[in-house]
Amino acid sequence: MAATVKEFGGSGTFKHGVHPPERKHFSEDIPIEVIPSPKKVLMPMLQHVGAPSVPVVKAKDVVALGDIVCKSGGFVSVPHHAPIAGKILKSTVTTLPNGRHVQVIPIKADGEQLEGQALKDEIIGGEWPLDSLDQYDRQTITEAIAKAGIVGLGGAAFPAHVKYTPNDEKPVDTVLINGCECEPYLTPDYRVMMEATQAVVAGAILAGKAAGAKDIIIGVEDNKPEAVKALRQAAADTGVKVALLQTKYPQGSEKQLIMAVLKREVPLGGLPLDVGVAVSNVGTASAIARAVMRGKPLTHRVVSVTGSGVRNPKNLLVPIGIAYRELIEYCGGLTEDAARIISGGPMMGFAFANLDAPVTKGTSAMTVLTAEDVRKADETACIRCGRCVDACPMNLVPTKIALASRAKDVDLAQAYHIMACFECGSCAFTCPASIPLVQLIRTGKARVMASQRK
Amino acid sequence: MTENANTMASESQNAAPVIHVSPSPHLSNQALTTQRIMFDVVIGLVPVVLMALYVFRLYAVKQLAICVISCLLAEALFTKMRGRALSLKDGSALVTGIILALSLPGTAPWYVGLIASVVAIGIGKAIFGGVGMNLFNPAMVGRAFVMIAFASVLAAGGYQDAGSTVDAVTQATPLDSFKQTGAVTPLFALFFGLTNGSLGETSALACLLGGIYLCIRRTASWEIPAGVILSVVVLGGIANLANPDTGWTVLHHLLGGSLLFGAFFIATDPVSSPMTPKGKFIFGIGVGALIMLLRIFSGYPEGVMFAVLLMNALTPLINRWTIPRPLGAQ
Numbered sequence A: 001m002a003a004t005v006k007e008f009g010g011s012g013t014f015k016h017g018v019h020p021p022e023r024k025h026f027s028e029d030i031p032i033e034v035i036p037s038p039k040k041v042l043m044p045m046l047q048h049v050g051a052p053s054v055p056v057v058k059a060k061d062v063v064a065l066g067d068i069v070c071k072s073g074g075f076v077s078v079p080h081h082a083p084i085a086g087k088i089l090k091s092t093v094t095t096l097p098n099g100r101h102v103q104v105i106p107i108k109a110d111g112e113q114l115e116g117q118a119l120k121d122e123i124i125g126g127e128w129p130l131d132s133l134d135q136y137d138r139q140t141i142t143e144a145i146a147k148a149g150i151v152g153l154g155g156a157a158f159p160a161h162v163k164y165t166p167n168d169e170k171p172v173d174t175v176l177i178n179g180c181e182c183e184p185y186l187t188p189d190y191r192v193m194m195e196a197t198q199a200v201v202a203g204a205i206l207a208g209k210a211a212g213a214k215d216i217i218i219g220v221e222d223n224k225p226e227a228v229k230a231l232r233q234a235a236a237d238t239g240v241k242v243a244l245l246q247t248k249y250p251q252g253s254e255k256q257l258i259m260a261v262l263k264r265e266v267p268l269g270g271l272p273l274d275v276g277v278a279v280s281n282v283g284t285a286s287a288i289a290r291a292v293m294r295g296k297p298l299t300h301r302v303v304s305v306t307g308s309g310v311r312n313p314k315n316l317l318v319p320i321g322i323a324y325r326e327l328i329e330y331c332g333g334l335t336e337d338a339a340r341i342i343s344g345g346p347m348m349g350f351a352f353a354n355l356d357a358p359v360t361k362g363t364s365a366m367t368v369l370t371a372e373d374v375r376k377a378d379e380t381a382c383i384r385c386g387r388c389v390d391a392c393p394m395n396l397v398p399t400k401i402a403l404a405s406r407a408k409d410v411d412l413a414q415a416y417h418i419m420a421c422f423e424c425g426s427c428a429f430t431c432p433a434s435i436p437l438v439q440l441i442r443t444g445k446a447r448v449m450a451s452q453r454k
Numbered sequence B: 001m002t003e004n005a006n007t008m009a010s011e012s013q014n015a016a017p018v019i020h021v022s023p024s025p026h027l028s029n030q031a032l033t034t035q036r037i038m039f040d041v042v043i044g045l046v047p048v049v050l051m052a053l054y055v056f057r058l059y060a061v062k063q064l065a066i067c068v069i070s071c072l073l074a075e076a077l078f079t080k081m082r083g084r085a086l087s088l089k090d091g092s093a094l095v096t097g098i099i100l101a102l103s104l105p106g107t108a109p110w111y112v113g114l115i116a117s118v119v120a121i122g123i124g125k126a127i128f129g130g131v132g133m134n135l136f137n138p139a140m141v142g143r144a145f146v147m148i149a150f151a152s153v154l155a156a157g158g159y160q161d162a163g164s165t166v167d168a169v170t171q172a173t174p175l176d177s178f179k180q181t182g183a184v185t186p187l188f189a190l191f192f193g194l195t196n197g198s199l200g201e202t203s204a205l206a207c208l209l210g211g212i213y214l215c216i217r218r219t220a221s222w223e224i225p226a227g228v229i230l231s232v233v234v235l236g237g238i239a240n241l242a243n244p245d246t247g248w249t250v251l252h253h254l255l256g257g258s259l260l261f262g263a264f265f266i267a268t269d270p271v272s273s274p275m276t277p278k279g280k281f282i283f284g285i286g287v288g289a290l291i292m293l294l295r296i297f298s299g300y301p302e303g304v305m306f307a308v309l310l311m312n313a314l315t316p317l318i319n320r321w322t323i324p325r326p327l328g329a330q
């Protein structure tokens, strides 16, 4: 098992990290269901990393499924496409769960919609003949990715074409497809691996070709043996390898994944590209396959609606821009003891209250937790037990950074490498004194950035 | 469908659960609390306490009762004075009380335990701002204070009570008798702990049992005792080589006096020891080295307390020196 990882140089895991409860059972075995077509969607112009997209439609325009609505606003930006057929309304502003206020283009459903099984077949179903991939060359693939508006579907929402555009200074030798899904509760990637296995493998091969990589590796945590089996079967004779990784949070974080599989260290402040790697999530891979092989833009994605605060947890195929409210209603609503609604998973997701906010390309899940789930002992003094140090996958000293943040000491915070923290939450999860370490570090980071602007 | 959605919407509004917004992470390890960690330390101390009760009988009962009760009362008093919520629940005062009692001779008069406790909590902890803020190990601050204030009752002779019915107490402590007369206590007596000494230090076996439990539970960091033991072995080995005729071997150094008790229970106090594994190891090495220096060169044979206090003072510096290299940094 681990032998497959060793051949790439990695050990199958990374240093530190934590073992939060997995709680995937709510939704892992529930096949992807297609949500009924909504009456309206809100298409945010900024739902990715980079420059906001630029609208190319105006109010009252009629659009069909897949028509372009916004064009890319620069190299690091993407176009967005209509996820339903309908009429464009006047643009407005909304607040996304991450707290960002963004311009949105509302589209009111109008005319016949592609729905149900037909939609599922069209997006992830059907055949993805792996022997037909030779016909696509590098340029065709990157252009198709850019045109389809694909961003990282794992949550980071970084424009995918940027990673796969050939770069002579920093050649990519390995494409890593991330199927770790280390966040508790979340299952959209698992379902995609199970139900669109071929599309994932096809996308992996295409991404590898685009980047000119010699190795294509799909990394999966060992708590998903079924997915590993399915992927290995589908990838047999393609050269794509499946690496089995130890289940530990945050294995799915790029830097930790690269460490576990390839034993390469992404430099601080650098990108995987700096060590010759491009990383994409399995959902992104399936979107790449669709863009290249079927010429279709990214208009839908799989979202888990899960947690003990949801009456009937499900995995849903939803149009991007649909309101969270419709997701939870389709899943039977909230339970009475629901206490927190999260966009994403419980470790890094954003709690929010505005259910009218739209699902974006980077939304992997809607996790609803009960008061019991989020119960936490009162904050007490730090006993310097060092457990946060043992938990931090970046090898930081969280308590010292938090202390420096509390004291508003920017220099001390930087001496302890505050900016290397990617807010994975391992430290705060583990702290016996319930100190809000991540929150303190976030505030400290904002202060560091403000002091650097001065 | 439309209607359906509407009724569901109103339904879910009727139930109207209260939704809180809060920063991530939204899960925490509920099984792990400060209280739980302190409780673990108490469990780790059980073998040592039992051994103390077995060897010192009523002396141990009395000293433990005095120190624990005074520490708890002092904690209550000082938190109240500082206008804080009562923090007895976290168990840290209980731990300080037990460790303090175990580091005193059972024969010490009642007021020694009482004063040591008040100083431990008041000066060792409260004036630094309470649990988590103290620079020094509170129990050792209390111990050092009474050591100086009541030098006579706590000097080597203070451990003895010739008329006692408890056997151990009638003898000199192993380190002292070696210092005075060159008599070497047999290793098995040191290992099982049927000798005189501070309540908790006599049995190496009990310290190892409890200490290893704490290390396995990650309540104590193994790097500290490992560092202490390593430097005692190395320095003790050198001392042995320099003076091959001595009966007091490296093993005597390891098993005798409060070395193991100090290594596992005192030096490992998280608050006053460094944060990182590397820092902890350096700290352990330092404690071990200082103990050996004091044992070999000072007139007072027992150096654990001073060694720990000295290294406590260096802890902030060690923390600065051992900021770990973040993943990906040059």
Ligand code: SF4
Pocket (backbone or CB within 6 Å): A381, A382, A383, A384, A385, A386, A387, A388, A389, A398, A399, A430, A431, A432, A433, A434, A435, A437
């Ligand atoms: S885990 Fe919490 S109590 Fe322990 S050192 Fe870190 S911040 Fe302090």
Ligand code: SF4
Pocket (backbone or CB within 6 Å): A391, A392, A393, A394, A395, A396, A397, A398, A420, A421, A422, A423, A424, A425, A426, A427, A428, A437, A438, A441
């Ligand atoms: S300090 Fe940052 S990177 Fe380290 S565990 Fe905490 S949140 Fe994660």
